[in-house]
Amino acid sequence: MPTLSFSTKNPASVPADVLVLPVFEGPERGPGIRDVEGIDLLAVFREAGLTGKPGESLLVPNTGIDGLAARGVFLVGLGRRAQASPDACRRAIGRVAPRLVKQARVATTLPQVARRAAADAAQATVEGLLLGSYRFDRYKSSSETPRLEELVVLGPDRWSASAIRGALRRGEVVAEAQAWARDLVNTPALDLPPAELANQAKGMAREVGLTCKIWTEAELEKGGFGGILGVGQGSVRPPRLIELWYQGGGRGAPIALTGKGVAFDSGGLSIKDASGMETMKCDMGGAASILGAMKAIAVLKPKVNVIAAIPSSENMPSGSAIRPGDVLRHRGGKTSEVLNTDAEGRLILADALAFLAEQGPRAIIDTATLTGACMVALGEELWGALGNDRRLVRDVLASGEAVGEPGWELPLHEPYRKLIDSDIADIKNIGKRWGGAITAALFLREFVGDVPWVHIDIAGPAFAQKAGDYWPKGATGIPVRTLVHYVLSQAGTSQR
Structure with a gap:
């Protein structure tokens, strides 16, 4: 540097x-x-x-x-x-x-x-x-x-030298964290299975002073993380859950973060075509953004507590893979009917969201390359925001705007909830063709209880098909800056 x-x-x-x-x-x-x-x-x-x-x-x-x-x-x-x-x-x-x-x-x-x-x-x-x-x-x-x-x-001369030097340091810390997130996403899936992503997280935590726990396959089974296990059971490379803690706010309730960490998404038995798999190493872009944000947060040391729980599975077809029609039991006991194994990100996020809701957080934010429907609606430059708390949605959108990572709110339209009713389970993992970004978010909402929550769908801006103003073709690291700005803006504030 x-x-x-x-x-x-x-x-x-x-x-x-x-x-x-x-x-x-x-x-x-x-x-x-x-x-x-x-x-x-x-x-x-x-x-x-x-x-x-x-x-x-x-x-x-x-x-x-x-x-x-x-x-x-x-x-x-x-x-x-x-x-x-x-x-x-x-x-x-x-x-x-x-x-x-x-x-x-x-x-x-x-x-x-x-x-x-x-x-x-x-x-x-x-x-x-x-x-x-x-x-x-x-x-x-x-x-x-x-x-x-x-x-x-x-x-x-009228500028405050200390304020400018502090800003320069923040820029360096945030850019370095976002570049690391880009590195993780750009790394071929062969070299970054769930276990290696967990190793990277553990090394980062050691470097910046975060508390880290890696949940193994056996521990996930004991803890009832059926979504993470179910998506990962078709791969010979077992899943992981990465738990990170930053303690900067005393006894205050933490801000909770999670991100979709599908190490490679073949679609599972609902398999993608060849061209659809070409960039699927990027399907852990949400996880990478959370890891990058946690790295920057640990270095910048805001006076707030932050917990991250990042699920990582590899979605592969095999004789042991989950099948359309199977039912998974998630953390906390809620069940989901899997009608399409290529709608897997919400299955692993459900476990992480349920786990985070148990920690008594002041707010939960998840990021995910979740739906092509969001990309159809908003294009390649905007992320979509859907949540159960308008103030939280507004604050996160404001953070994105402030740091040059703009998003747009999509409606969490309640009448669409019936589209994901299941005949045999509590919920099913897909709705009809239309409104896919909304029904995906409604699925996730089932696992956060009454905690203020916002879902950030980064399917469009997470991975660039061509170079932009300050990124080459490939991973962008979005929304690392948004997450860091939001957490910093909450430092020292009272709980909701």
């Missing part, structure tokens, strides 16, 4: 390999451009046919520019001045991050565009740089090592 620092020096006087300056749409000068007096940077930008729209950039080498200490200036389009925000900073630097990490020292004025939200913009800038330069090259025979040693954020 590069060193992160804050300076109030004049941008033109800061020694750097690259000085990154924003340009507003028009083009209009962004912070720092006027300070470079030896050249009309805005004219150079305009002459290149650029207008300052998001995604535009121009590298201006220092070929003797009077008064400029940097070796070059990187002008990046930010869009309209009125729409400048922390997320605009995250996206602007993320787009050019792969080029910036080839330099040793980078300085930027980007956070200045957000004015009153300077600390949030500083954090977002760090996140954009680190996440935008992320690459998963573990399986490449050769790879290029980033050269970046230092990022200098430049701001005015």
